[in-house]
Amino acid sequence: MKASGYVFLNGRLVAAGRAGVSVYDRGLLYGDGLFETMRAYRGSVFAIEEHFHRLRTSADILGLPVAARDWPATIGLLLARNRLARRDASVRLTITRGPAAPGVLLPPDAVRSTTIIMAQPLDASIARRQRAGIKAALLPFAPRGFLREHKSLDYLPAVVGRVLASYQGADEGLFVRPDQVVTEGTTSSLFIVRDGVLCTPPARDILPGITRAKVLELAHAHRLPFAERELTTADLRLAQEAFATSSIAEIVPIVALDNAPVGSGRPGPLTRRLQDLYRDAVAQYLRARRRPRSATRR
Numbered sequence: 001m002k003a004s005g006y007v008f009l010n011g012r013l014v015a016a017g018r019a020g021v022s023v024y025d026r027g028l029l030y031g032d033g034l035f036e037t038m039r040a041y042r043g044s045v046f047a048i049e050e051h052f053h054r055l056r057t058s059a060d061i062l063g064l065p066v067a068a069r070d071w072p073a074t075i076g077l078l079l080a081r082n083r084l085a086r087r088d089a090s091v092r093l094t095i096t097r098g099p100a101a102p103g104v105l106l107p108p109d110a111v112r113s114t115t116i117i118m119a120q121p122l123d124a125s126i127a128r129r130q131r132a133g134i135k136a137a138l139l140p141f142a143p144r145g146f147l148r149e150h151k152s153l154d155y156l157p158a159v160v161g162r163v164l165a166s167y168q169g170a171d172e173g174l175f176v177r178p179d180q181v182v183t184e185g186t187t188s189s190l191f192i193v194r195d196g197v198l199c200t201p202p203a204r205d206i207l208p209g210i211t212r213a214k215v216l217e218l219a220h221a222h223r224l225p226f227a228e229r230e231l232t233t234a235d236l237r238l239a240q241e242a243f244a245t246s247s248i249a250e251i252v253p254i255v256a257l258d259n260a261p262v263g264s265g266r267p268g269p270l271t272r273r274l275q276d277l278y279r280d281a282v283a284q285y286l287r288a289r290r291r292p293r294s295a296t297r298r
């Protein structure tokens, strides 16, 4: 892969081709770190406060230091340097526990964390997927446990899940527990519509998606009936609509499950309504942010 543009690495903007981390970095050796993937809309990250809140909550639990700095300004600089300030972009912040003696699982007392921010132009296929929908496949496994609630660097289940989904021609894989409960997508939260009610799994043992929370806020504000409840594979097969949410892809209709149509096989009316409401919410957030700049320093 040819690296182009700039990345933020430990306090500096560095040409991506020359940026590197230690082979002893615990993020590389043990997946000992956290990340956030955010979407920037013409230079401003949507819901940056929520992203940093999730990151800091997990970092506090894991004892991972997060440097205090003006992160919105840092990301703004990185976007400008990569000529992404007037476009939509994906922004990934990675924080690892940094380099330490190899073979020692216990973290060192003095941690020198590694911080990386990368910004890429948004994948052109996202807008098409939002309009036409995607195919999803049920996966034969689901990673479990309290660590699922943290966006840790351990994404091997997602990688394997996405490969298995691709074997079926699907764009997203949905994790399924042995008791047939469907938890979330490899990189998305899951919603369905059944009997007119918007349903999503409770935020327990899954990543508490920021887009998921926004969609629930919108449903509440617009008096759309919704429930947070466990979803089974049968619920999915009987759903009138289904969609996946993530910061990057926003709301993407799921129009086929295991190659059978979901509902009409086309993006459903409630999904499309929520897409519009979400777009309005983003526009409103950006308008408010571009007036006075709110700081998210700590």
Ligand SMILES: Cc1ncc(COP(=O)(O)O)c(C=O)c1O
Residues within 6 Å of the ligand: 037, 184, 185, 186, 187, 188, 189, 207, 208, 209, 210, 211, 212, 245, 246, 247, 248
């Ligand atoms: C497992 C998982 N669930 C849900 C999401 C969506 O989270 P968010 O809406 O915060 O981007 C992601 C995003 O990468 C994810 O990896």
